[in-house]
Amino acid sequence: MMLHIPEVLSREQVAEFRRLLDEADWADGRATVGEQGAQVKRNRQLPVDGPLAKQLGEAVLRALYAHPLFVSAALPLRTVPPLFNCYEGGEHYGLHVDGAIRGVHGSHLSLRTDLSSTLFLCDPDEYEGGELVVVDTYGSHEVKLPAGDLILYPSTSLHKVEPVTRGARICSFFWTQSMVRDDARRSMLFDLDQTLQRLRSRVGDNEETLALTGHYHNLLRMWAEL
Numbered sequence: 394m395m396l397h398i399p400e401v402l403s404r405e406q407v408a409e410f411r412r413l414l415d416e417a418d419w420a421d422g423r424a425t426v427g428e429q430g431a432q433v434k435r436n437r438q439l440p441v442d443g444p445l446a447k448q449l450g451e452a453v454l455r456a457l458y459a460h461p462l463f464v465s466a467a468l469p470l471r472t473v474p475p476l477f478n479c480y481e482g483g484e485h486y487g488l489h490v491d492g493a494i495r496g497v498h499g500s501h502l503s504l505r506t507d508l509s510s511t512l513f514l515c516d517p518d519e520y521e522g523g524e525l526v527v528v529d530t531y532g533s534h535e536v537k538l539p540a541g542d543l544i545l546y547p548s549t550s551l552h553k554v555e556p557v558t559r560g561a562r563i564c565s566f567f568w569t570q571s572m573v574r575d576d577a578r579r580s581m582l583f584d585l586d587q588t589l590q591r592l593r594s595r596v597g598d599n600e601e602t603l604a605l606t607g608h609y610h611n612l613l614r615m616w617a618e619l
């Protein structure tokens with residue numbers, strides 16, 4: 394399931410991020426990628442262990458875990474410290490798949506990449522090109538979102554970033570291990586949760602909504618791995 398999650402960061406937060414990122418020193422993006430990705434990756438990133446990446450990464454995680462739509466859709470167990478990238482002057486990232494396991498920088502922890510996220514920090518009219526293209530069984534999907542919005546997609550998908558031919562595209566990107574590794578099961582839980590919330594806001598709480606809430610939790614109990 395691919396999901397657009399609006400307003401993970403407010404306009405004020407985005408402006409503050411941009412002010413800090415505009416003064417940042419960017420490094421070659423190939424520092425954090427495997428052999429296959431390195432052949433097609435042409436962009437720049439904030440050094441993972443730098444103070445700015447840590448400060449902004451923590452702010453992204455706080456916003457993310459407080460966002461009900463992200464929590465409902467991702468059922469996150471843990472998320473790597475967010476990274477930040479920049480593409481300009483024709484920079485791009487060719488078709489690739491994200492590695493299945495990622496180490497967490499500065500620790501002995503690793504996680505399984507179930508979900509990939511790109512959080513846009515520029516508005517679409519600030520740059521030309523730079524679409525994130527995600528390929529799945531239903532075809533290929535082009536994504537370019539307002540600053541502050543996030544796209545969540547299964548890490549199993551092939552994807553690429555088109556060349557940026559004008560301006561600069563600045564984003565945060567990261568991977569999440571979900572409590573429910575199977576995309577189909579996670580999508581069903583998300584649909585059930587969202588439908589139930591809409592139903593409760595329409596008819597209030599009753600015997601049936603209580604029973605459905607029970608089914609949601611019992612399915613989650615059956616499928617969650619912690």
Ligand SMILES: O=C(O)CCC(=O)C(=O)O
Pocket residue numbers: 478486491511525552554564566
């Ligand atoms: O910049 C993006 O939107 C995605 C980056 C990406 O696919 C990656 O770093 O693996």
Ligand SMILES: [Fe+2]
Pocket residue numbers: 489490491552
């Ligand atoms: Fe990727």
